Amino acid sequence: MFPGPTLLSAASAIVETALNQALEFDPAGRKALLAALTAPVQFDLTAPMALTLTLTQGAKGVLVGSQPATQPGLVMAGPAMAFYAMASGDTGAIKDGRLSVRGDTALAHQFQRAIAQLSPDWEAAMARHLGDVPAHFLAKRLRNGVKWSRAARHSMASNLEEYLHEETGALPGRRELEATFQDIDALSLRVERLAARVEFLPQNQPASRLPSHPSEPSEPSEKQENL
Amino acid sequence: MSDQQTPASTATSGSQHDDVTHFGFRDVPKSQKAGQVAEVFHSVAGKYDLMNDLMSMGVHRLWKRFTIELSGVRPGHQVLDIAGGTGDLTMKFSDLVGPSGKVVLADINASMLKVGRSRLADRGYAGNIEYVQADAEHLPFPDNSFNAVSIAFGLRNVTDKDQALRDMARVLKPGGKLMVLEFSKPSNPLLSKAYDTYSFTALPFMGKLIAGDSESYKYLAESIRMHPDQDTLKGMMETAGFANCKYHNMTGGIVALHVGIKP
Numbered sequence: 001m002f003p004g005p006t007l008l009s010a011a012s013a014i015v016e017t018a019l020n021q022a023l024e025f026d027p028a029g030r031k032a033l034l035a036a037l038t039a040p041v042q043f044d045l046t047a048p049m050a051l052t053l054t055l056t057q058g059a060k061g062v063l064v065g066s067q068p069a070t071q072p073g074l075v076m077a078g079p080a081m082a083f084y085a086m087a088s089g090d091t092g093a094i095k096d097g098r099l100s101v102r103g104d105t106a107l108a109h110q111f112q113r114a115i116a117q118l119s120p121d122w123e124a125a126m127a128r129h130l131g132d133v134p135a136h137f138l139a140k141r142l143r144n145g146v147k148w149s150r151a152a153r154h155s156m157a158s159n160l161e162e163y164l165h166e167e168t169g170a171l172p173g174r175r176e177l178e179a180t181f182q183d184i185d186a187l188s189l190r191v192e193r194l195a196a197r198v199e200f201l202p203q204n205q206p207a208s209r210l211p212s213h214p215s216e217p218s219e220p221s222e223k224q225e226n227l
Numbered sequence: 228m229s230d231q232q233t234p235a236s237t238a239t240s241g242s243q244h245d246d247v248t249h250f251g252f253r254d255v256p257k258s259q260k261a262g263q264v265a266e267v268f269h270s271v272a273g274k275y276d277l278m279n280d281l282m283s284m285g286v287h288r289l290w291k292r293f294t295i296e297l298s299g300v301r302p303g304h305q306v307l308d309i310a311g312g313t314g315d316l317t318m319k320f321s322d323l324v325g326p327s328g329k330v331v332l333a334d335i336n337a338s339m340l341k342v343g344r345s346r347l348a349d350r351g352y353a354g355n356i357e358y359v360q361a362d363a364e365h366l367p368f369p370d371n372s373f374n375a376v377s378i379a380f381g382l383r384n385v386t387d388k389d390q391a392l393r394d395m396a397r398v399l400k401p402g403g404k405l406m407v408l409e410f411s412k413p414s415n416p417l418l419s420k421a422y423d424t425y426s427f428t429a430l431p432f433m434g435k436l437i438a439g440d441s442e443s444y445k446y447l448a449e450s451i452r453m454h455p456d457q458d459t460l461k462g463m464m465e466t467a468g469f470a471n472c473k474y475h476n477m478t479g480g481i482v483a484l485h486v487g488i489k490p
Contacts, residue, residue, distance in 0.1 A: 004476070004477060004478070004479075005293045005475050005476075005477045005484070006286060006289050006290065006293070006477045006478045008293070009289040009290075009292040009293045009296070010289050012292070012296075013288075013289065013292060058322055058323070059322040059323075059325060060322065065296045066293075066296060067293075067296045067297060070299045
C-alpha cells in the first residue's frame with residue numbers, strides 16, 4: 001500500500017530533522033513545545049492523503065513518528081490546510097471544527113499556544129552559512145517583504161470592505177449591522193420574557209382572579225416597563 | 228525443548244541431514260557455521276557501517292527507524308538488542324528508555340561488539356547501556372526480563388533459528404514485543420531479478436573495493452537467499468510461542484519487519 005513503511009519513515013525523518021533544526025533557533029519555543037508534549041500527540045491528516053504523524057518528547061528534542069501512538073494524549077484530525085492554518089496562528093481551526101480533537105483538550109490548547117508562539121531566529125540560521133553581514137542584509141529585506149505583504153493584504157481587505165459597504169451599498173455597514181443585531185437580541189429577550197409571563201396565566205380565568213405569586217411581579221406598570 | 232524440530236525449521240534448514248546447515252549456498256556441519264559466520268564479521272567489522280550505507284544507499288536507516296517506531300519502547304523499559312553490532316538500534320532505544328530504563332547490546336561477535344561499544348561511547352551514550360557477548364540461541368538472561376527484544380539483520384546468521392526464537396520468547400516479559408528485521412523475498416518478480424543482479428555482482432565488487440573482502444559479501448547475498456521468506460518466518464515465530472505475529476514488507480519486500488508478542 002502506498003506510501004509504504006520506507007517512504008513513511010523517510011517523511012517522518014525529514015519532518016523530525018526540520019522541526020528540531022527550527023526549534024534550535026527558538027530555545028524558548030522549544031522549551032514550551034517540549035513542555036506541551038507531556039504525552040504523545042497524534043495528527044491524522046485526512047486530505048490530500050491519509051497520513052498519520054506523531055510527536056513525542058525525546059531525550060534530544062521532538063521525535064516524529066509515522067505510526068499511530070500506542071497511548072496518545074491527544075489526537076487531532078483534519079485536512080492538511082487546517083493544520084497549516086493552526087500552525088500559522090489561526091486559533092479558530094479547532095473552534096470552528098476544521099480540526100477535530102480527541103483526548104486532553106487542555107493539552108490541545110497548550111500545544112496550539114506553543115505552536116503559535118514559535119518564532120525561530122532565521123537570521124541566526126542564515127548567519128551560520130552566509131556570515132553575519134549578508135545574513136542580516138537578507139533577513140532585513142525578507143522581514144520588510146513580509147511586513148509589506150501583510151500590510152498590503154490588510155489594506156486590500158479594508159478597501160474592499162469599504163467599497164462594498166460605503167461605495168456600492170451592496171452590504172450594510174459594520175456598525176449598522178451590529179446595531180441591528182443588538183436590536184434583534186433585545187427583541188428576542190423581551191419576547192422570551194413575555195412568553196414566560198404568558199405561561200403563568202391560567203387558561204380560561206379572568207385576569208382579576210389571578211392568584212398572587214410571590215416570585216412573579218404582578219404590577220401591570222412593571223410588566224410594561226419590562227416589555 | 229531445544230531438540231524439538233519443527234516442520235518450518237526443517238524446511239528452512241536447506242538440508243535433510245540434522246547435523247548439516249547452510250552457510251550461504253554451501254552445506255556445512257552445524258558445529259562449524261558459527262565459526263565461519265564469526266570470521267565473516269571479524270573481517271567486515273571495521274567497515275560495517277560504511278558498507279551498509281553504500282549497499283543500501285542509506286535506506287537501512289529508514290528500515291531501522293520504522294523498527295524503532297513499531298517497538299513501542301517507552302521510558303523505563305528494558306530492551307535487548309540481539310546482534311546489535313555497531314549499535315544503530317541501541318542508540319535509538321537508549322534515547323527512548325531514558326535514564327530509568329536499560330538497553331542490552333548483545334552480539335556473538337567480539338569484533339562487532341568492540342566497534343559498537345567504541346562508537347556509542349564516542350557519541351556519548353553511557354549509563355543505560357550494557358554490552359554482552361552472547362549467542363542468540365543461548366541468551367544469558369533470566370526468564371521474563373525484557374519489554375522488547377530486537378534482532379536486526381542477524382537472524383539469518385543464526386544456526387538454529389527456532390532455538391533462537393524460543394530463547395527470545397523466554398527472556399521477554401509477558402506482553403513484550405519481538406521485532407525481527409531481516410532481508411526477505413521481494414514480492415515483485417522484476418524487482419526480484421534486479422535485486423539478484425545487484426546482490427551477486429555489485430555487492431561482492433563493493434566489498435572487494437571498500438572492505439577488501441568480496442567473499443564476505445558473496446556470503447551476505449547467498450545467506451539472504453537461504454533465509455526463510457516472510458510467511459515461513461512468521462510461522463516459525465508462531466511455533467516459538469509468539470502471538471499476534473505479523474510482518475511489514477519494506478522496499479518491495481527486500482526487507483521485512485516481523486513483529487510478535489509474547490502472550
